[in-house]
Amino acid sequence: MDRLDARVPLISEDQQLRRSLVTFRAIVRSGFRRWSTYRQATAAGAFTNVVFGFVRCYVLLAVAAAAADGKAAGYDAEQLATYVWIGQGMLSVIAIWGWTDLADRIRTGDIAADLLRPVHPVVSYLAADLGRAGFAVLTRFLPPLIAGLIFFPMYEPRRWTTYPLFALSMLLAVVVCFGCRFLVNASAYWAGDARGALFFWTLASGVLAGLYFPLRLLPDGVTALLYLATPFPSLLQVPSDVLVERDGPAVQAGLVGVQAVWAAALLMVCAAVQRRAERRLVVQGG
C-alpha cells in the first residue's frame, strides 16, 4: 500500500490495468451520485455564487472603467466579466472550500476503514472528488455562467483551441485543488484536527487563486512568483486566463503546463504524506 496505485489484489494477474480502471470509474460514479443527492443545497449554493458574482463583477467593471484605457491589468470589460463569472462557477467545481471529509475521518478514526480497502487512499479520494467535480460542472458551473451571459456582456474566445485547453485546464485545476485539500486535511494525522490548517487554506486560497481580484493587478514580479512558486493561481486564475485569452497561444499553453506540473507534484506529495502518516497513525475512537 505504499505506492500510488489502484490495483485490486487478485489471484490471477491478467488484466490488472483494466480492473484498476474499472475500480477508479466505479468510485468516480459513486462520487457523482453522492453529490447528486444534495439537490437543495446545490441550488442554494449556486444562488450564493450568483450574488457574489454580481458584487465582484460590478466592482471589477468599475475599476476598468476608471482606468484611462478602460482596462484593468490588461483585461477589458468583457474579459473581466467572463473572468468573474467563470471564477464563481469554478469555485464549486474545484470545491475550494469546505471539504473536510478526510480530516473528519482521521479525527473520528473512520480512516481505519479506508486503510483496509485495496485501493490507495489518495487514488480513491481523487476518484470520488472527480465524480463530485463532474456533478458540480453540471449544477454549479452553469448557473453563474448563465447569469453572467444574461446580465453582462461576456468575452467569446477567438481561437477554437481555447475550448479544449480550457477543459483540460479545469480538470487540472480540480486535481491541483484536490491535492492541496488532501494535504491540508492530512495535517489532522499530526495535529488531531485540521481546523487551523483549514483556516489558513481558506484564507490564502481565495486571494492567491485570484478570486477577489485578478492577480495581474499586483506587480509583475509578485505575479510571476505566485504563478510559478505556489499552486494557488492554478486553481482559478489560470483556467480563467486561458478562457479569456489573456495571453498569446504559447503562454496560454505554458500556463496549462505549469498547472500539469503542479498537479503531478501535489499527487506525489500526497502519496508520500499518506505513507508517512500511515506509519505513525494511531486510530482514535472506539
Place this chain on the structure above:
Amino acid sequence: MGELRAYRALLGAQFRSVASYRVSFLAEMAANLGTTALDIATVVVLFATARAVAGFTLREALLIAGLSSLGFALADMLIGNVDHLKVYVRAGTMDVVLVRPLGALAQLLCMDLPIRKISRGLLSLAVLVAAVRLNHIDWTLTRAVLLVVTPLAGLVFFGAIFVLSASLAFWWVDSGEIGSAFTYGGRDFSSYPMPIFAGWFRTLFAYALGFAFVAYQPALILLGRTDPLGLPAWAGFLSPLVALPAAALAALVWRAGIRQYRSTGS
C-alpha cells in the same frame, strides 16, 4: 440568577474546549485577523489602480470599508454563531437546545465562544481610525456622534441579517450556503461606494434590503459629499432607523421559526 449560572457554565465549557485545542485556536485567531486584512487589502489593490473608482478615492473607499467592516465584525462576534443553526437543525442538536430551560437564541450564541473573533473587531477598528485620520474630516458634534452610531447600527443590522438568514433553516433544512449571500455578500456589497453597482441589483441590495445605509450613506456625511445617486444628505442618518426594524423583523421571524420547528428525527 440561576439562569446566569447556567450560561456561565455553558461559556466555561466552551472556554475549556477552546483551551484544549490551543494550536488550532491560535491559528483560527490569526486566520480571522487575516480575513479582515485581506478584505481591506482587496479594497486597496482595486482602488490603487486609478485616481478614483466610480468617483471615490482610495481613502474615501477605506472609510466606507472600515465602517462596514467594524459593524460586521461586531455582529459576527456577538451573533455570528447563529450561522450554525442549519448544522444543529440537520444534526438534531437543536432538540437538545430546545429542551433546556434557557432561551434558544442565547444558548446558540453560547455554543461557540467567539474569543478568536475579537482580533477581527480590533483590526476593523484600527482600519476605521486610520481611514478617519486619512480623510481630514471637518469635525462637528453631529459627525462625531454619527461615527460612533454607524458601526453600532451596523452591528444591529448585520445581526438581524445573521438571524434572518439562519432562520431559513427552520423552514428549509437544506438551505446550505444561501444565508452567506446576504451575510457575507451583504458585507462585501456594503464595503463599496454604491455608484460602483448598477441596475436592479443596486436597487435591491442597496435600498430594498438596506445595505447602502450600513456604511455608504453615513460616510457621505462624514466626508461632506453629496450622493452622486441623488439621495438627500439626511439619508446618512437613517442607519439606526433601518437597523431597528430589521432587528424587530428578525426577532419575529426567529420566534415563528422556533414555533414551527420540527425535529429532523432520530
